[in-house]
Amino acid sequence: MPGEEYIELYKVLKVQAMIGGGGEAKFVISEGKVTVDGVVELRKRKKVREGEVVAFNGESVQIVTAP
Template sequence: MTTQIETLALLPGEEYIELYKILKVQAMIGGGGEAKFVIGEGLVTVDGEVETRKRKKVRAGEVVSFNGETVKVVAAS
């Protein structure tokens, strides 16, 4: 079984994106409140480690996973 990894490009000039925004922007959840809840419950990983900080700064090269979906953050091109 192969896991599909989506990519999310940072905007030009951005160094990071907050974790809860990734879940929202990628439509991995229904909204910001739900994103904060699932992160707080320890259901989201960053680079394979459980992350409970809702506003964790996710930088290019890091991989976020939740509910069978995976997103790699990449630098602006």
């Protein structure tokens, strides 16, 4: 069912190689350095869904689900 697929925010940073590892990803999120759709997000395990844009350190990625 659409909208039920998600990935946790810290995993987006790790999988997209925007950060060195999960621990570092959790740290930069808690420091307020990551945004989701232009809004600072402090929840490391925030469920990011298709269509949302995650940005960190000048890089951004739009979430898409596999067919």
